[in-house]
Amino acid sequence: HAAPAAITITHVPFERWLPQLARAVAAVCEISTAELVQRQSRMPRIKRARYAFILAARETLGRSYIEIAEALQCRCHSSMTAGHRIALQWRASDPEFCQLTDLVNAIAALLRNPAPVQLDIQQEMFHDAQAA
Numbered sequence: 370h371a372a373p374a375a376i377t378i379t380h381v382p383f384e385r386w387l388p389q390l391a392r393a394v395a396a397v398c399e400i401s402t403a404e405l406v407q408r409q410s411r412m413p414r415i416k417r418a419r420y421a422f423i424l425a426a427r428e429t430l431g432r433s434y435i436e437i438a439e440a441l442q443c444r445c446h447s448s449m450t451a452g453h454r455i456a457l458q459w460r461a462s463d464p465e466f467c468q469l470t471d472l473v474n475a476i477a478a479l480l481r482n483p484a485p486v487q488l489d490i491q492q493e494m495f496h497d498a499q500a501a
Contacts (some may be wrong), residue, residue, distance in 0.1 A: 375442060381473045386426075386430050386432070386477075386480045386481065387426055387430070387436065387437070388439035388440065389430060389480055390422060390425060390473075390476065390480060391406070391422060391429065391440060391441075392407055392425060393473070394421060394422045394425075394473055395418065395475045395491060396477075397418075397469070397473065397476070398414060398415075398417065398418035398421070398469070399414075400414060400415055400418055404418075405418055405419060405422065405441070405495075406440075406441050406443075408442070408443065413441045415464075415467060416433040417459075417466060419441065419452065420453075420455055420456040420459060420466075421456065421466070421469050421470045421473040422437075422440075422441070422453050422473065423437055423441075423449055423452040423453050423456055424456040424457070424460070424470050424473070424474070425470065425473045425474045425476070425477040426477070427449075427453050429477035429478055429481065430475070430480070430481055431475050434449040434450055434453075435449075437449045439480075443474055455497050456463065456470065
């Protein structure tokens with residue numbers, strides 16, 4: 370009687386998508402995650418990063434404005450609605466921002482559809498099957 374195969378499945382939890390995306394956006398934009406969640410930043414680099422994050426979180430990951438606001442430590446989700454609208458306008462008129470959001474959306478898509486599940490099957494399973 371063979372022992373069952375050991376199978377290890379690695380899964381990126383649904384609720385961890387936004388923190389992972391925030392770290393990725395911060396790295397791509399060469400800012401810290403603390404700067405990404407900083408409210409009222411006037412630095413264009415940080416604003417662009419925030420708007421790219423909002424756009425990807427909303428459109429690629431399908432997260433609600435409330436969830437996005439929580440991820441950015443913002444009390445009011447209506448700012449996320451406005452940020453999303455601004456991001457769409459910038460995408461239409463700014464080729465550099467369009468490139469940034471394409472990259473951030475691609476990263477978000479990878480988070481949503483992680484690599485195929487890794488299966489770790491014990492070697493003994495094959496020996497027992499061959500002996501039978």
